[in-house]
Amino acid sequence: MSSSTPAPQDPVHSxxxxxxLMRRQLQLSVACAAAFLIVLLGLPLANYYAPELMATxxxxxxxxxxxxxxxxxxVVWVISYVFIKRSIGLEEAEVRQVENERxx
Amino acid sequence: MGTTSFLLAVVDSGGVDGWxxxxxAITVIVTLWMGFRAAKTSKTASDFFVAGRSVxxxxxxxxxxxxxLSAASFMGIAGMVMSxxxxxxxxxxxYACGYLFLLLFIAxxxxxxxxxxxxxxxxxxxxSPLFRKIAVCxxxxxxxxxxxxxxxxAGVTLAYIFPSLPYWAGVVLVGGxxxxxxxxxxxxxxxxxxxxxxxxxxxxxxxPIFVVMAVYGGYGAHIGANKTVVENAAPIxxxxxxxxxxxxxxxxxxxxxFGPLTTKAVNAAAKAMPEEERAVFLAEKQKSYSLLYTYSxxxxxxxxxxxxxxxxxRFYTNPDGGxxxxxxxxxxxxxxxxxxxxxxxxxxxxxxxxxxxxxLGAKGTDKIVLELPRLIAEKYGVLxxxxxxxTCAGAFAAFMSTFSGLLVSMTGALAHDVYGRILRxxxxxxxxxxxxxxxxxxxGGVAVLLGCFVEPLEINFMVGQAFAIAAASYFPLLFMSVxxxxxxMKGAATGMLAGGLCALIAATVTNLATLxxxxxxxxxxxxxxxxxxxxxxxxxxLRILCEQPAIWAVPLAIVLMVIVSKxxxxxxxxxxxxxxxxxxxxxxxxLKQEYIQEHQAGLGH
Numbered sequence: 202m203s204s205s206t207p208a209p210q211d212p213v214h215s216x217x218x219x220x221x222l223m224r225r226q227l228q229l230s231v232a233c234a235a236a237f238l239i240v241l242l243g244l245p246l247a248n249y250y251a252p253e254l255m256a257t258x259x260x261x262x263x264x265x266x267x268x269x270x271x272x273x274x275x276v277v278w279v280i281s282y283v284f285i286k287r288s289i290g291l292e293e294a295e296v297r298q299v300e301n302e303r304x305x
Numbered sequence: 306m307g308t309t310s311f312l313l314a315v316v317d318s319g320g321v322d323g324w325x326x327x328x329x330a331i332t333v334i335v336t337l338w339m340g341f342r343a344a345k346t347s348k349t350a351s352d353f354f355v356a357g358r359s360v361x362x363x364x365x366x367x368x369x370x371x372x373x374l375s376a377a378s379f380m381g382i383a384g385m386v387m388s389x390x391x392x393x394x395x396x397x398x399x400y401a402c403g404y405l406f407l408l409l410f411i412a413x414x415x416x417x418x419x420x421x422x423x424x425x426x427x428x429x430x431x432x433s434p435l436f437r438k439i440a441v442c443x444x445x446x447x448x449x450x451x452x453x454x455x456x457x458x459a460g461v462t463l464a465y466i467f468p469s470l471p472y473w474a475g476v477v478l479v480g481g482x483x484x485x486x487x488x489x490x491x492x493x494x495x496x497x498x499x500x501x502x503x504x505x506x507x508x509x510x511x512x513p514i515f516v517v518m519a520v521y522g523g524y525g526a527h528i529g530a531n532k533t534v535v536e537n538a539a540p541i542x543x544x545x546x547x548x549x550x551x552x553x554x555x556x557x558x559x560x561x562x563f564g565p566l567t568t569k570a571v572n573a574a575a576k577a578m579p580e581e582e583r584a585v586f587l588a589e590k591q592k593s594y595s596l597l598y599t600y601s602x603x604x605x606x607x608x609x610x611x612x613x614x615x616x617x618x619r620f621y622t623n624p625d626g627g628x629x630x631x632x633x634x635x636x637x638x639x640x641x642x643x644x645x646x647x648x649x650x651x652x653x654x655x656x657x658x659x660x661x662x663x664x665l666g667a668k669g670t671d672k673i674v675l676e677l678p679r680l681i682a683e684k685y686g687v688l689x690x691x692x693x694x695x696t697c698a699g700a701f702a703a704f705m706s707t708f709s710g711l712l713v714s715m716t717g718a719l720a721h722d723v724y725g726r727i728l729r730x731x732x733x734x735x736x737x738x739x740x741x742x743x744x745x746x747x748x749g750g751v752a753v754l755l756g757c758f759v760e761p762l763e764i765n766f767m768v769g770q771a772f773a774i775a776a777a778s779y780f781p782l783l784f785m786s787v788x789x790x791x792x793x794m795k796g797a798a799t800g801m802l803a804g805g806l807c808a809l810i811a812a813t814v815t816n817l818a819t820l821x822x823x824x825x826x827x828x829x830x831x832x833x834x835x836x837x838x839x840x841x842x843x844x845x846x847l848r849i850l851c852e853q854p855a856i857w858a859v860p861l862a863i864v865l866m867v868i869v870s871k872x873x874x875x876x877x878x879x880x881x882x883x884x885x886x887x888x889x890x891x892x893x894x895x896l897k898q899e900y901i902q903e904h905q906a907g908l909g910h
Contacts, residue, residue, distance in 0.1 A: 261525030
């Protein structure tokens, strides 16, 4: 797109802005994904290495059944709630930062 | 006149419950009425594709959930939990949690980029109309895999309501009605209908099971009636169990992880061995292969959710990125609550209706959701029919909404991409609208035809396969294109094609081999694939990798994308920084408009 490289002084188009933007967003996403994956990928391992523990009865359910069939959903809601809060906050901070730089 | 007398003959032939017919008929009629009503108000082509992009968070969240909760969720999960036990629980959990991945990595950037469909994104991100053509194929591949189980749901439900109706008749009837609805209403009608149908499904899955639990004992009590391998007797004995039939899995394998679903391949291999080698082989391989199966399934379902074309298209119907995120939050709550219930049907069904284990195809465990509430009739008469009528209405809502959603996105791909962009770029709005209607009828017809073949396959399993294909094609494409600047069109296309086609082939081979074992007509039709099962009996690992291809196909796609992109790094789009800004910078900064102007100037329009 040779025609119009927009005003180079605009901080939005600097390499450092894009890099920090992507880095901060990815950090947040990866942190939330890690919390989720530990639970998701950990459960089969727990079933594999500690079958007796996971077969403990809780109100008729086996522990493993209770975790997977019921408890898992609220855990995921909490993770996604945290992510949405933080990512909306992140966007607002980015907009403020750009506006300040444009003024200053 | 001919059809009316045919229907009357079916109704007269006995075994038809008036309540069930009434509830199902009301669901169908209301769905159709809403579709026709919307047809009057949706006029422009943009209305047909993404509902003019103005759908509120509440409506959109209900509509996404309504579309997502398919026949697999409504009927298939319950059937699979009943037939396979604990391992089948991964399906509802990952169906719900896959949304988190979509939210974390893909939903926001894709919404900011603003394109109608995934092929739009593929073209825009790499400035390549060729790539659009490649990407469009997968909308259709994934879509057809996903429509097959919906069609089976339709066949099973109608065969349950009208016991004398053959399976295929239900498929043809329901497929025809929905195709007509989509051809006349488009997406705008669908959003309304989908949202409405979420609430039908939620009501239909929860109310009957609470009544059944009140009469026959709770969720925990019925699991407690199954003893584990470390127990001598079941801990909870207050629920009455019917004696298990011959084909039912034993308590201790059913209630524990690594049960019949994930150990099928190893067990089949053991059966083919000399008796003295079996014990050693099973001890060595059974659990570890089962773990591999579980992980591959998890990858397919979690990554696959993030790559489902008919779900992604809905993110564009939100007014802005913040609303898209709030929508996803609500979707996860709505579907999470829903997914607690289907396994309960499976658990209670095992203890109360074990005779279904012996049934085949439309008469097997896949119909437990419809059959279980009828037990109430033994004690409370007509209430049982009413409750069964409600779950039938829910099943109708399930396959009708998902099938229409799929039909819209597949028709969109064919009309908007193949016709509007590739075949006739100069076509008028009116011609495009006609192309939309024609495509809807064409795709609906193919889906019905495919649906007639799949009676012996489990509903839930087939949906899992559609997820595996999406996980190996669209997920790597979207994930890598959003987060990695070095991606080139050639890299993206190679990875997506290799991963997606491998998964597609693996899924097809698995299904053909399963069909060849069917004792009915399908077994004869596909008898040529019997040899596959003998081969797998000596190579259980290969069978698992073929049945659940995600664990190798997803990494394969990503690795190929990286390697080919590195090799063709001179082809990275020259304005990639601007594209990345549009994908990641907050919408308030207005980069999108800037990008469009710049892009059009550059292309010389």
